[in-house]
Amino acid sequence: MDVRMEGMDGCEAARRIRAAHPDTTIVLITVQDLDDVPVSAQACGAVELVRKQDFCPGMLQELWRRHRRSDAAKTQV
Numbered sequence: 526m527d528v529r530m531e532g533m534d535g536c537e538a539a540r541r542i543r544a545a546h547p548d549t550t551i552v553l554i555t556v557q558d559l560d561d562v563p564v565s566a567q568a569c570g571a572v573e574l575v576r577k578q579d580f581c582p583g584m585l586q587e588l589w590r591r592h593r594r595s596d597a598a599k600t601q602v
Contacts, residue, residue, distance in 0.1 A: 526538060526539060526551060526552070526553055526554070526571075527553070527554055527555070528553050528554065528555040528557070528562060528574075529555070535553050535569075535571075536553070536569040536571075537569075539551045539553065539569040539570050539571050540569050540570055542570075543569075543570035550572055550592045551570060551571040551572060552571060552572060552573045552574075552575060552588055553569075553571040553573070553574045553575070554574075554575050554576070554577050554580055555574065555575075555576060555577060556576070556577050556578070557576070558576070559574060559576060562574060572588075572591075572592050573588055573591075573592070575588075
């Protein structure tokens with residue numbers, strides 16, 4: 526999910542999604558340098574914050590590997 530979106534930013538959307546669905550894995554993406562992203566983006570419940578420029582199929586596979594739920598949790602989805 527993009528950090529900056531019209532209407533509701535990604536941080537607020539992530540907070541609301543996590544409140545309603547705590548098992549949801551959220552990755553925030555941004556065009557900004559990670560050092561320039563507001564602290565709220567790093568504390569909103571997302572498991573990762575990634576620059577759009579770095580986001581690619583290989584990174585997505587790595588994120589899935591790192592944040593994959595257990596097989597038991599997957600069968601409950």
